[in-house]
Amino acid sequence: MDTSELIVPMAAARPMPPEELAMQSLTKQLYKSRLFRGHYLERCLVEQVGGYRDVVVLQRSERELEKLLHNSAGQLRMFYQRFVPNMWVGVTSGSYGSYKHTSDPGQLETCIWTELSDLAFGEYWFSIKTIRFRDQEVQLKLKMVRAVEPEPLVPPRRSLSLNRSSHNNSKAITSGDGLSPSDKVADQVQLGLNDFLAVLQQWGDGVKQTVYDFMANDVNKRNIMGTIRFLGLLIFSALGGAAMALRFLGVFAVRFLFELSRFTHTATPIVFKVLEFLNKIVGAIFILLTMIWKDLLNRGQPVPKQQQLEANTRFKSITYERSEPHRRSQRW
Template sequence: MSEADSTVSIAGPANCTRFMPPEELAMQSLTKQLFKSRLFRGIYLERCFVEQLGGYRDVIALQYTERDLEKQLLGSAVQLQMFYQRFVPNMWIGITRGSIGTYKHTPHPAQLETCVWTELSDLAFGEYWFSIKSIRFRAQEIQLKLKMIRAVEPEAMPTPRRSLSLRRPSSNSRISVITAGDSAAPASLVTEEQQMSSIGLEDFLQVLQQWRQSVVTTIYEFMAHDVNKRNIVGTIRFLGLLLFSIMSGAAVALRFMGIFAVRFLFEISRFTHTATPIIFKVLEFINKIIGAFFILITMMWKDLVVNRGGTGQQPKPLEANNRFKSLTYTPSEPHRRTPRNASSNYR
């Protein structure tokens, strides 16, 4: 931070400068950020002379709904007064409460006692919406810089309640007028019960007639103001454009679906033609793996159970039997043999 930024000029008999410590700069920045762009309602009361400043300031009282802003303004004013007590004991803070100096505050139900002292240009007395643009830290004054947003229109006074006329059954059939606030609670309950009991078929017929009249009036106004040549042509044009848009959209959607279906079937057929041999080879490979696995299991079972003394019985070897004598056959001589067809000579 340069030395020029850390000094501020003081208006007085002798134009001198005062060194501004960093904590004062931080306090000013924090206060500006707290109240900048705040919107509130205020009442421009008068223009008063401030002897401490030697000039006039405009007095704006807060509207009675700005209690949160009032608390923040008063709290900040107390903190600023305590802070500047060391540097500028006679610092004027443009936030006051009640009467001060030449200003005499008059209590009003629409105003708060907290007032803001600032400088306005060409503004008439009255109630306005204000916005806090910034906070001016001068040599001997702290002032809120306000901007008028718009004037607040005076609220309309509530109209007095008219007297209510109720019919009471009596021998003379007189109409008694009951003003609001004259009858007690039990009397009002009795009159309401009598009024409810006096509702009959004629009242329902009157209500239906009013409905019929309102419907007829609405239809007549619609036919008179809205049904014309221009609106009819516009409606027909809109319906035609809507129908044409729907038909063209449906045609484009059908064309897109057809192209998509043809391309999808083409890609599916090409994929099937390409993937079929691969699938067959994969199935054959899996079949060989499974077959080899079962063959391996069979060979292991045969080796463990059959060849190594399993449950199967091996055939016993034949033993020689000497109980029977062996027969020896001698071959016959060739000249003693009778030819197989010798008997055919005697025929």
């Protein structure tokens, strides 16, 4: 972390209202770890801040960042008109002061005024680390990610007219064309691999920058104590909730078992009566089926003589027993 960010707020005598602190925090989060491509042109004197600042011009493809920078710069100027009327925002368009902007097809008009250390003039990939809010200056703190190598100019391909009638001429033209198709494919594969490695390196640098910004800006005593306090309250709440849940489950289980025992005691006789009733119905049905089946079996078979004699004897005995009291009454 840059020590100037710590020293300047401590030395500032002006108290910051809550809306200013909120505005600064939102602005920092808006530009945090933002990558862009720019040209480091020169170092110029800024009379409003009384010092030299490095001028970084946005590359032609950074139109979205240009629009965002101008919107934020206008809002910051309007906001600080009440607190610091002479606040200088390090974002300008075109020529400013001792800096004379020259029109270039690969550059935009937007310039970022910052402080760079030990960096040669040229085109680079930059990362916005944070935004410094000083007494009379708003400055974007940049970090150089990597230099942009100049792209080689590719000559236009010439159309080769092959004479099919002459095999020797076609050989000469083919040999003078340059690389073979296999070499061209190998060059394309190597170029794609280099681009992939460059993107991977850029992604790694972005991750490192994010981790560094997090450790530098967010890891402090206040945040650590707040995190510990939050975790303690969370654990205490979880333990209290678990105890209440166990208590509720225990009371529910005891009441459920009590009501279940009462229901079982009351419903047992009813269940037994229903089972007995069903048993009688099923038994009667089986007995009826057995009698019907036996009657069907005995209907087509002749009755044995011994059974007929027994049936007659039973009939006579029953007749005799019924008629005997009548005979005794006649005798008397």
